[in-house]
Amino acid sequence: KTTTASAYGDSDFVVVANRLPVDRDPAEKNQGWRTSPGGLVTAVAPVMKSQEGAWIGWTGVPDVDFDPFTIDGMHLVPVTLTSEDVLKYYEGFSNATLWPLYHDVIVPPEFHRTWWESYVRVNERFAAKVAEVAAEGATVWVHDYQLQLVPQLVRRTRPDLAIGFFNHIPFPPYELFAQLPWRDEILRGLLGADLIGFQRPADAANFRRAVRGRLNFTTKGSTVNVPAGDFLPEHIVRAEAFPISIDTPYLEELARDPKIIERAQQIREEIGNPKVVMLGVDRMDYTKGIRHRLKAFGELLAEGKLDVEDVVLIQIATPSRERLEQYKIIRHDVELAVGRINGEQAEVGSIAVHYLHHSYPRDEMTAFFLAADVMLVTALRDGMNLVAKEYVACRRRDDGALVLSEFTGAADQLKGAVMVNPHDIGDLKAGILDAVQMDEKTRSRRMKQMRKKIATDTVSIWSKKFLAELEAIHTNPEAIIPD
Numbered sequence: 001k002t003t004t005a006s007a008y009g010d011s012d013f014v015v016v017a018n019r020l021p022v023d024r025d026p027a028e029k030n031q032g033w034r035t036s037p038g039g040l041v042t043a044v045a046p047v048m049k050s051q052e053g054a055w056i057g058w059t060g061v062p063d064v065d066f067d068p069f070t071i072d073g074m075h076l077v078p079v080t081l082t083s084e085d086v087l088k089y090y091e092g093f094s095n096a097t098l099w100p101l102y103h104d105v106i107v108p109p110e111f112h113r114t115w116w117e118s119y120v121r122v123n124e125r126f127a128a129k130v131a132e133v134a135a136e137g138a139t140v141w142v143h144d145y146q147l148q149l150v151p152q153l154v155r156r157t158r159p160d161l162a163i164g165f166f167n168h169i170p171f172p173p174y175e176l177f178a179q180l181p182w183r184d185e186i187l188r189g190l191l192g193a194d195l196i197g198f199q200r201p202a203d204a205a206n207f208r209r210a211v212r213g214r215l216n217f218t219t220k221g222s223t224v225n226v227p228a229g230d231f232l233p234e235h236i237v238r239a240e241a242f243p244i245s246i247d248t249p250y251l252e253e254l255a256r257d258p259k260i261i262e263r264a265q266q267i268r269e270e271i272g273n274p275k276v277v278m279l280g281v282d283r284m285d286y287t288k289g290i291r292h293r294l295k296a297f298g299e300l301l302a303e304g305k306l307d308v309e310d311v312v313l314i315q316i317a318t319p320s321r322e323r324l325e326q327y328k329i330i331r332h333d334v335e336l337a338v339g340r341i342n343g344e345q346a347e348v349g350s351i352a353v354h355y356l357h358h359s360y361p362r363d364e365m366t367a368f369f370l371a372a373d374v375m376l377v378t379a380l381r382d383g384m385n386l387v388a389k390e391y392v393a394c395r396r397r398d399d400g401a402l403v404l405s406e407f408t409g410a411a412d413q414l415k416g417a418v419m420v421n422p423h424d425i426g427d428l429k430a431g432i433l434d435a436v437q438m439d440e441k442t443r444s445r446r447m448k449q450m451r452k453k454i455a456t457d458t459v460s461i462w463s464k465k466f467l468a469e470l471e472a473i474h475t476n477p478e479a480i481i482p483d
């Protein structure tokens with residue numbers, strides 16, 4: 001239920017992210033709000049639901065001021081973005097500069113000074129909102145690449161706060177990061193935090209190397225010594241890996257629901273009960289390797305290594321960042337590839353690729369995970385990839401196989417997957433065939449191993465660990481310096 005929150009101005013725990021966990025639903029269902037897209041919200045919303053606090057973020061609608069409100073037990077504090085902010089800060093600097101730069105420059109990042117100016121302005125607006133909402137001595141947890149200046153800005157005005165930052169996407173190797181004209185400003189922005197979390201140890205190491213290389217600050221293990229200077233007061237920062245995860249118990253519960261199990265059976269029937277159902281679930285993004293996946297699948301069909309009567313691919317691709325040129329291109333390429341594969345390989349009654357360009361409620365997503373024998377996660381670069389973990393959590397019978405790109409954070413944890421290099425179409429084809437042909441015993445052994453990992457690797461443990469360490473550092477920073 002949506003209500004106006006009264007006591008949001010005195011929160012002991014504040015989450016800050018570009019997006020609120022809900023955005024405006026154009027269909028005006030559910031009191032006008034629906035779940036926002038992407039892994040950040042999937043992961044952080046359950047944390048927020050289990051804890052009192054406020055979430056500062058944008059509603060997804062430009063030029064409209066919303067009052068704070070409460071939904072699903074979460075106190076939300078909207079920040080307004082103008083149409084110009086959306087163009088320059090969100091679509092521009094966040095998603096056409098930082099996103100491609102941090103994802104191995106899969107497409108070329110664009111550098112524009114006016115986008116940077118807008119990024120600074122919007123980060124200042126978020127930081128001002130934090131200063132307004134956070135109680136004395138509160139914990140503030142800033143999320144993701146859109147808000148990398150917020151830790152520094154908050155520390156300047158509110159040195160009483162414990163400030164954590166978590167980067168949900170990769171942090172690039174120094175040689176790529178160094179392209180950014182505002183690289184020093186970004187590093188200083190992040191170093192306002194007490195604790196900076198990354199998905200993989202390699203991301204944390206990239207960050208510390210950039211700090212040494214650009215700012216000449218010393219690091220020891222995962223700690224960074226920030227000396228007193230014009231931009232930041234003297235303090236100690238820890239920068240290390242905290243691989244994010246999913247709400248495993250919740251997904252396991254959904255996967256046991258008889259209605260969802262029946263729906264999974266129905267999905268298989270509706271697509272003609274093929275022997276093997278393969279599934280891809282992604283935002284429509286060039287980082288996800290959807291084109292590579294389709295190319296591999298198309299070739300396997302064309303070469304007769306897979307038969308369209310036996311194997312069906314369901315590709316779900318949520319609409320994302322649709323006004324950006326590179327997102328228009330990837331959508332066009334994917335749709336062309338799907339059309340080509342179906343045109344060349346499908347028969348009446350046997351469609352090769354079922355392509356679905358919408359988002360689905362959680363129950364329906366779970367039914368898709370249950371219906372799939374083989375899950376394809378072939379990202380060219382991905383901070384974590386929660387979809388891989390969600391699939392594993394849903395396979396309570398220890399069946400099904402996961403094909404997983406080695407360029408995802410999840411590859412560090414899901415060792416039972418069939419690992420592939422998606423740039424190598426030959427390797428991708430071999431991985432897909434491996435997964436399709438894998439005998440039941442091997443599938444079961446590998447899935448059991450992955451399920452065991454996911455059972456103890458939950459988002460609730462992740463957040464507790466991060467917040468406990470943040471508190472320890474904030475209360476006694478000297479104690480964390482290694483000898």
Ligand code: ADP
Pocket residue numbers: 037038039040042281282283316317318358359360361365384385386387388390
């Ligand atoms: P990213 O954060 O880059 O989008 P992740 O795989 O980490 O990638 O997280 C994506 C999240 O969005 C997952 O929780 C996934 O289940 C969800 N999701 C992806 N596609 C859809 C869809 N079409 N409908 C509903 N949820 C989706």
Ligand code: G6P
Pocket residue numbers: 019037038039040041095144145168169320321
């Ligand atoms: C990824 C990013 C998030 C972002 C999400 C959806 O998960 O890490 O920060 O919110 O994608 O993207 P969008 O641009 O729609 O917020």
